[in-house]
Every structure is written in structure tokens, then in C-alpha cells.
Amino acid sequence: MSPLGSEWARVPPEQKREFAERFVVGIPMLAEDILREIQREYPRISANPVDRGEPVALTAIRGALEHFVQQVTSDSDRDRAHPRVFQELGRGQLQHGRSLDSLQGMYRLGVRLAWRRLAEIGQQIHIPAPAMYELAETGFEYLDGLVAQSMLGYAEAAAREAGERLRLQRRLLEVLLGEPARPDSADAVAERAARIGWPLPERVAVAVLLRPARDALAPPVSQDVLLDMESERPRMVVPDPESPGRAELLRRTTAGWSGALGPSVPLAEAATSLRWATVAVGLMERGLLPSGEVLDCSEHTEALVLLPPWELIDALARRRLAPLAECGPTHGRRLAETLLAWLETRGGAPEVAAQLGVHPQTVRYRLRQIRELWGEELADPATRFELEVVLRAQRLRGGFGAEGGGGPEELGPAGPGPLRPGTDGRPQG
Known part of the structure; x- marks a missing residue:
């Protein structure tokens, strides 16, 4: 709270002492009046705790009134700090699920009632109006200090509550995501979820x-x-x-x-x-x-x-794609692409060519080579499945091998017929 200005400073010391004495005598009754009015406007305040036989709010109001009048009527700068009980009130707001807005409303109501009494005393002992105006401004500054104390208490309580919730949430996650599951996991999850108010989905x-x-x-x-x-x-x-x-x-x-x-x-x-x-x-x-x-x-x-079983897929690829070792890298990649397209479409040259974006005659040439490389193995459904698995895995990894040398593909005037699965599962030319 900033010091009062020159108008209040001109008030004689004996007049200030009388002002303070009259106000202090009436503080107990004034505090009760303020609390009663606050409870009427804010009924939930009655839930505040009691300390040593009286509501904490009443103790706070009385302490604030005494502290304020002591500061404005004393020339000493000692004890400028606001009563710490207002931090407790801020903590209480959070614990009882109330907002700081309602607390500030209570404070403003209290200051308005207190000011009425201060103004009455000022008139009774003839304190000049300009000095009382300065006193009113100082009262609202004092109110700001009380609000700041309560905000500090509210923030500290919120931080503690958030920290406790995070601790309990981590304990819930430990048992919820733990492997292997404990025999009592379901009960532990339910108990820990209840502590943070997490409905079990x-x-x-x-x-x-x-x-x-x-x-x-x-x-x-x-x-x-x-x-x-x-x-x-x-x-x-x-x-x-x-x-x-x-x-x-x-x-x-x-x-x-x-x-x-x-x-x-x-x-x-x-x-x-x-x-x-x-x-x-x-x-x-x-x-x-x-x-x-x-x-x-x-x-x-x-x-x-x-993709995750990398080693198993690689081992299977070495076995199932061994026939491609006879081809150059580029030609081997093209044959692998064609084989996968045929396995996926189960169609003839036109369907495979459409998927690959090449000429059907090119596909017929490649399919004839594929039949020569794998022979009767392509008649086995298990072999076709394993070939599709390893080729799909290679495609997911980014392709069927690096570009390299390879001979040009040959296209005869008619080329081979399409490679189709026959009624017995064997590829038919």
C-alpha cells in the first residue's frame, strides 16, 4: 500500500488517534456485520472452516480492519505486509470449488461497508473531505493487496492439487499400461481411477x-x-x-x-x-x-x-526371391514388381500392365520369365502367399532394390501368353 498524500498528512496526530480509537472500538461488531452481509450475498461462505471457535472469515475481516487502520494512522512503515490469513482464504476458495471472482466480490462488499463506518467517524470528528478522499483511495489499494494475497494462496493450492493429481495419474498409468498385468490389476485401476475422478471406460x-x-x-x-x-x-x-x-x-x-x-x-x-x-x-x-x-x-x-519382423521377412525374402539372383538389379526389380502385381490382381497381362503402367506385351515377356524362374513353385498357394508377403514388405520399405545394370527386355512379335492361375492353382501360360 502506498503512503497517504499531503491532505491526510495535514490531519493533526491527536485527530488521527481519535479516528483510530473510535474505529477500533467498533471493529468486532463491524466485522460481524460485514460477515453477515457477505453470507447473505454469498450463502456458500458458511462452509468456510472454523478456527478456535469462530469462522476463519470473521478472523480475517477483523484482522484486515485492524491492520488497515493501524497503517493509516501510524507514521511507522513497519508491518506493511497484508495478513497472511487471506492466502488461506484463497486456498479455501479452490478447496470448496469456488472461483476467485466470488472472493473478490466479497472483499469489495466488505470494503464498502467498512468505508461507511470510516466516513461516519471522519464526519463526527471533522476530518477534512480531501483527506478522507485520500483515505478512500488508500482503502482500495489495500483491497488490491488482499486480493493479491488470496490469488497467491489460490495459485499455490492449485499447483499442489495439480501436482497431486499428476502423481496419482502416473500411478494409474503404471498399473493400466504395465506388462505383464498383475492379478489385482482391475481392482488397482478402479481404485486409482476413483482417486482422480476418472470414469472407467x-x-x-x-x-x-x-x-x-x-x-x-x-x-x-x-x-x-x-x-x-x-x-x-x-x-x-x-x-x-x-x-x-x-x-x-x-x-x-x-x-x-x-x-x-x-x-x-x-x-x-x-x-x-x-x-x-x-x-x-x-x-x-x-x-x-x-x-x-x-x-x-x-x-x-x-x-x-x-515391417517390424525385419529379420524374419529378410530371411524369407532370401529364400523365396533367390531366383532373382540370376538377373541384374534393374531387371530383377522389374520382375519383382510384375510378380507382385500379378499376385495382387490375379489377372492377365492387361490387368497387370494397367497396374504397372507398362505395355501388356512387356508384361507377357516378364511373366514368361517369372514362370521359368520359379517353375512349379508358383502352383503352391503357400509359396504365392510368402512371395506376396516379402514383396509387399519390400515395397513398404521403399522399393524392390537399387537401380543397377540389366539387359534390355525383349519383346517378340506375339510374346508369351498371360500367366494365370489354373483350376488346380498352377500358373497357366
Whole structure:
């Protein structure tokens, strides 16, 4: 509170002492009147705690009135700090679910009632009006200080509450996403969810995020989404991921982030969704899945199934694609592309040519070579399946090998007939 101006300074000391004595005598009754009026305007204030037999609010009002009049009638600068009880009132607002707006309204009401009494005393002992105007301005400055104290208490309580919620939320995530699941996991999840007021959903999806920057702010997800920003890769548990509008809301709130959202699973299988999201993020970091957004794993099933077992697919590729070793790199790649197109379309030269964007005669030539390289193996459904698996995996990795030398393709005047699966599964010329 800033010191009073020259008009108040001109008030004689004995007049100030009388002003203070008259006001102090009436403080107990004035404090009760102020509290009663506040309770009438704000009925919920009656829920405030009691300390030593009286409401904390009454103690605060009386203390503020005594402190204010002591400051304005004393020449000493000591004890300029506002009563700390107003920090407690700020904390109480948060604990009782009330806003600071209502508290400030109570303070303004109290100051208005107190000023009426101060003005009455000023008139009774003939303090000049200009001096009383200065006193009124100082009163509103004092009010600002009380509000600041309450805001500090409110903020401290909010920080503690948020920290406690984060601690409890981490404990919930530990058991929800832990593997292997404990025998009492369901009970532990229910107990920990209840402590933070998280309604248990039937299904969830778990996302793994990649930070766009070390100091990136947390995505502004809704309250029902559990967000763990403490992990190196932030994790997010999304309840009821298939509910209407949820996907679009997630897309907006995670704008600017990269990551993957695992499949929707029952709550008890949340760790499974996390596992797939982790796999997808690993592929994203290796450049095998697009980044720049939070991908839905269910839309990238082929990549998630074929790319992670890298060593197994490579071993199968060495065995099933061995016939291509006889060809040059470029010609081998073209034959591999053609074989995969034929396996996918199960059509003749025109259908395969349309998929590859080449002439049907070129396809007929390649299919004849494919039949010569693999022979009777192409009649086996299991072999065709394995060939399609390894070729799809190679395509997902970026192609069928590097460009290299290779002989030109030959096109006869008629070329071979199309390679088709016969009624017994064997390719027919």
C-alpha cells in the first residue's frame, strides 16, 4: 500500500488517534456485520472452516480492519505486509470449488461497508473531505493487496492439487499400461481411477507421441484423456476412442505433434494398444511411416504387420526371391514388381500392365520369365502367399532394390501368353 498524500498528512496526530480509537472500538461488531452481509450475498461462505471457535472469515475481516487502520494512522512503515490469513482464504476458495471472482466480490462488499463506518467517524470528528478522499483511495489499494494475497494462496493450492493429481495419474498409468498385468490389476485401476475422478471406460486407445521440441507445451487434450508428459515419449490414454467426434478432436488438439494412436481395445488390454503405438512410432522414426501428425495404427495395418519382423521377412525374402539372383538389379526389380502385381490382381497381362503402367506385351515377356524362374513353385498357394508377403514388405520399405545394370527386355512379335492361375492353382501360360 502506498503512503497517504499531503491532505491526510495535514490531519493533526491527536485527530488521527481519535479516528483510530473510535474505529477500533467498533471493529468486532463491524466485522460481524460485514460477515453477515457477505453470507447473505454469498450463502456458500458458511462452509468456510472454523478456527478456535469462530469462522476463519470473521478472523480475517477483523484482522484486515485492524491492520488497515493501524497503517493509516501510524507514521511507522513497519508491518506493511497484508495478513497472511487471506492466502488461506484463497486456498479455501479452490478447496470448496469456488472461483476467485466470488472472493473478490466479497472483499469489495466488505470494503464498502467498512468505508461507511470510516466516513461516519471522519464526519463526527471533522476530518477534512480531501483527506478522507485520500483515505478512500488508500482503502482500495489495500483491497488490491488482499486480493493479491488470496490469488497467491489460490495459485499455490492449485499447483499442489495439480501436482497431486499428476502423481496419482502416473500411478494409474503404471498399473493400466504395465506388462505383464498383475492379478489385482482391475481392482488397482478402479481404485486409482476413483482417486482422480476418472470414469472407467469400456475401451481405450493409447497414443505415443514424439516431442516437436524439448520444451513443447503439452497438447490441450480434454480432461478425460490421461496424458503422461514425464516420459521421454509422452503417452496418452484416450477413453472411448470410437465415440463420435473423438478422432477429429484428437486431430485438432495434437496438431503439430507426431506420433501414433494404437488400436481401440478393452480397458484391461491397454498395454496392447500401447505396444502397437510404440511399434508404429519406431517405424516413423526410421522413415517408414509418415510423420507430422498422430497416425491411427488401424489405418496402417499392413506396415505394422510386415515391417517390424525385419529379420524374419529378410530371411524369407532370401529364400523365396533367390531366383532373382540370376538377373541384374534393374531387371530383377522389374520382375519383382510384375510378380507382385500379378499376385495382387490375379489377372492377365492387361490387368497387370494397367497396374504397372507398362505395355501388356512387356508384361507377357516378364511373366514368361517369372514362370521359368520359379517353375512349379508358383502352383503352391503357400509359396504365392510368402512371395506376396516379402514383396509387399519390400515395397513398404521403399522399393524392390537399387537401380543397377540389366539387359534390355525383349519383346517378340506375339510374346508369351498371360500367366494365370489354373483350376488346380498352377500358373497357366
